[in-house]
Amino acid sequence: MRIAIYPGSFDPPTNGHIDIIGRARQVFDRVVVAVLRNPRKDPMFSVAARLEMLEEAIGEDEGVQVVAFDGLLVDAAREHEAHAIIRGLRAISDFEHEFQMALMNRQLDDQVETLFMVPHAAYTYLSSSLIKEVAGLGGSVSDLVPAGVELRLREHHGK
């Protein structure tokens, strides 16, 4: 069974993330979407809320599992028997950091391969932080995030 882990903050999930999950599913039997518990990043949404938003957006698919993790990604990969780490690449600006992370993860565990996937062109400019900024200023993000995410963003801003 081919298993991949797709880690991230997903604070909140966007259509770009969901697009990558769908593409990864074309290649892997199981995709473990791993939500980072990262208190340093001071997230807008709790881990529980992020898990819920992802589950809602993914819908019924036994091949996708949504989990939370902390600590080293390679340890989470091992725990879930994943042989690949999926990362999304939007633009050249993502590259340097992703390249460093991929090589560091290989240094830590050379049994896990990092694979980069490219989203639909419509989502290449999307990031969770930009979504939060636009939603916070009252702009519409309805074409850019799953419906449940839009609702929670509105609730967060009391609208």
Ligand code: ADP
């Ligand atoms: P992180 O804090 O790990 O960067 P994110 O939730 O921002 O977590 O992103 C998780 C993964 O999804 C990363 O590989 C990131 O490059 C990718 N990603 C984020 N937004 C998009 C998008 N719009 N299209 C494709 N991949 C994306």
